Amino acid sequence: NLPLTPFEQALCVQARTKQNTFELTQSLEQIKAQLPDVTFDPQETSLIEQIPYVYPQHEFVFVAPSETQESASVNFADWMDEPDLAKRAKLCLQKCFGLHEFRGLQEEIINSLLQQQDTLAVMATGMGKSLCYQVPGMCLPGVTLVVSPLIALMEDQVAQLQANGIGAAIYNGNTSPQERNEIFRKIQEGTCKFLYVSPEKLASTYTLQEITRLPVSLIAVDEAHCVSQWGHDFRPDYRNLYRLRQYLGNYVPMLACTATARVSTRYDIAENLQLANPNVFIGDFNRPNISLQVTPVENIGLAYHKILRLCKEQENLPAIIYCLSRNSTQKLSDYLNRHGVEATYYHAGLSSQEREANYQMFMRGEVEVMVATIAFGMGVNKSNIRMVAHLDYPSTLENYYQEIGRAGRDGEKAKAVLFDIPIGRDWRIGQIYQEVENKPVVDKEQAYQELLHVDMEQQRIEEHPEKSPEMKFKKLKEVFDFCDTANCRRRVLLSAFNQVLEHDCGNCDVCLESNLIQDKIEIKEDAHFILGLVAVGKGFLGADTIKQMIMRKTSIAAELERAWRLKLNYCQSQAEFDQVIADLNKVDSWQERISVKTQEAYQYGHKYWQAVIEQLLELGYLSYDRKYSYLHLTKLGSQLLKQKGVVKAARIPDLVKKNIYTLSLLRDLETIRVEMGRVTGVRYDAILSDPAMLAISEKLPQDEEQLLQIDGITKTKAKRFGKFIFEAVGRYLKRLSLQDISAK
Structure with missing residues (x-):
């Protein structure tokens, strides 16, 4: 009957991990209340982490959320009653996400996960990677754990899921204990189907122990290339995600998805995440709608002038311009604003409030140009970006491919422009020396000699190869070779990912000028x-x-x-x-x-x-x-x-006469989605995408059944926003009718 020491009490808590989450939380709170002034001995704490942990084997019990519950608007019976998992996935795609067909490798990847197989998916940006875990997440009982590197990316996906009536939540360092308890309660009830977690949060043993008490049915690691390419410098905690397997066991399937991965990177991802005999799906890296251009300029001033001209062309907007330094982003943004182009900037040196404000301005279309460092790369989900430009050389072709992949995600034509500035090459080589050797480059010729001998370097780097100067020079040389090539640029770029293009693309500057x-x-x-x-x-x-x-x-x-x-x-x-x-x-x-x-x-x-x-x-x-x-x-x-005479005149097509009214309908739809986004807090294009707006202007739906035939419109959206859409269509038809009467 002697009182327990803090160490003994912690052992008791750990022994009760199979009990209900809420009972465990209450026990912890009672211990804290009884020991307000006691602190744990660091040595004892380290001993706790060494004790073997018992992984609870959950018996998944699917609880269909009530229609009256605020967080759930979808009717799970629409697809969960289907015993065939493949058919269930197709029903879910239509009922949950308002889409009628899978794209590319989506269906194969989803079926792999539904069969409880670990899966590695490499798909180009814009090919719908998120659906590859969202659809199976809605088809399986329990919750899907999504590991995502950026708060902005998590918030964006959660907002889109909620707009479709799907329960989703974010669990990161800003989540209070009260919010955490509420999230876990909804997960146990079945009303929260997706839990987005940052890799830093999962670095905590306490967080991992909390996760094991949840009915996790699927793990999705988004932007999985961070495990290999950025694991040491940008996201070190990505390298520790293998601990999820240790805590959850191998019975929970894992999906690792990325848009950028060479063969070596794929092996590294699979090995580090401890994927068990994964099914590997490699999509087509070719994005034929993106025109590739390398523009040689003598100095930075001429580059600024050419960027300004590009940004004056409406067909190139919205645009992202990447710079290496924080100072460059602000300078170029100021230059564009002074010359009549609305621009803002983004880099890691800004406060979180400034970054969020600038990000939202760009996403809402309040400014057309974002000048940014690579800190802006992975958080962008804007489908209508028409141009991505690089003022400075990217460090690798993988980075370049990842960054230009932000353009043309809607499938329409876009362009990627890389400015080739001679002094920029000297500076980039010198930067590698300063980063790797921690010393300035005093001999430019020495730097070039190192670069020229990269191909002869055969030394195998056993540990942290991406930190070696040889590897960094080799990757930079690939970028310079891409700029200097006289061959089709797309062929050169795709060869970096072991993809062979059978013919010249016809949509790069080399092909167009040949x-x-x-x-x-x-x-x-x-x-x-x-x-x-x-x-x-x-x-x-x-x-x-x-x-x-x-x-x-x-x-x-x-x-x-x-x-x-x-x-x-x-x-x-x-x-x-x-x-x-x-x-x-x-x-x-x-x-x-x-x-x-x-x-x-x-x-x-x-x-x-x-x-x-x-x-x-x-x-x-x-x-x-x-x-x-x-x-x-x-x-x-x-x-x-x-002086050349005239050709027989022709009347303007009737379709053009109607365009003034079609434009008024599109303006009405734009007003609806912006206003609904303001009221609901959901990003406007998550409410109504550009393709959906165009489809509405063509098909002119006047009831819910017709509206649901449009891709991207779910039952939830139809119920929430359908009334306003039908009113806008009605006004359009009335104006068009009056025009026809006046024409007669």
């Missing part, structure tokens, strides 16, 4: 051709768009329609709208001629057409809108154009 034939061109004919394109564009086509049209990298009809839409969007009244239509009807029909012309123009190459446009600007036939980078005909240009 057919430069200047000596066979009549400049007068081609000048007239460019002037005609500018005329048809009515001041809403930029130089890059025109070049893309000529090089057949974009749809001629689509670009002309886009320009007309922009023109019509500036109308302030019905009379002005009618006048624009009348003006457009007078414009010569160039589309047929363009289609024929581009068949012969393609061979001349990108640089030639750039030279033609620049010459027309210098001679005064074209003017340049510095705010939006659009090209306009001058009086001199109009006179030159008229």
